[in-house]
Amino acid sequence: MRPYILAESNWKYIKGQSFDLAILPWGATEAHNYHMPYGTDIFEADFFASETARIAWELGAKVIVLPTIPFGVNTGQADIKLDINMNPSTQAAIISDIVATLDRHGIRKLLILNSHGGNDFKSMLREIGLRFPNMFLCSCNWFQSIDKRQFFEHEGDHADEMETSLMLYLNPDLVLPLSEAGEGVEKTNNISAFREKWAWAERRWSQITADTGVGNPKAATKEKGKAYADAVIEKVGKFIYDLAKMDVKEMYE
Ligand SMILES: [Zn+2]
Secondary structure (H helix, E strand, O other): OOOOEHHHOOHHHHOOOOOOEEEEEEOOOOOEOOOEOOOHHHHHHHHHHHHHHHHHHHHOOOEEEOOOEOOEOOHHHOOOOOOOEOOHHHHHHHHHHHHHHHHHOOOOEEEEEEOOOOOOOHHHHHHHHHHOOOOEEEEEEHHHOOOHHHOOOOOEEEOOHHHHHHHHHHOHHHOOOHHHOOOOOOOOOOOHHHHOOOOOOOOOHHHHOOOOOEEOOOOOOHHHHHHHHHHHHHHHHHHHHHHHHOOHHHOOO
């Protein structure tokens, strides 16, 4: 039993414990090019939550990892078979119930550790935070914590070289040979404002990519995956330690 993982813990242990920070890993269930499993974002969420919590715990922070939520916002992939969409309003209801539980039991900080680009918790945390003034709520996209270009040749944001390398490191038995992967070519929007990203519209996934991937995975290796994962764990683990130790009344200087 890892003492910072709620799903592995028992009542005998938990009833005598106090925690400063709860970590809620959040994934998605969706196609990842031809070669990677639907649960890729879930495996990543489980891995990064448990490993970053381990670092923080070993430094002396009282953190507890909640079970991973397996479904994300996939509204733009409605026509891709068995991509399971969870609407933002459903996510907000789940967060609200979890925050109420944490608040009741005196765990006053929550970090949502997000693995899926379609999930955006900002407006939810603003609204729920207003209802729970004793709670500190925040979210973190681990995939934005480190500049990927230090580790990978090809850009991308879904089932790309980074994600494929990670899965070759974490769950190689679930990755098909790279010869079976598509190229992950993304079509660009005809309107420059969207390309330049100062205007936003949801991408219609089946129109922008033929194989569901965005980013060429062919140069992925297990070694790149490990090097990148180690860098993310170190940086996000330190962040989680700081968050657990932070005095919410003395956050700014
Ligand atoms: Zn993914």
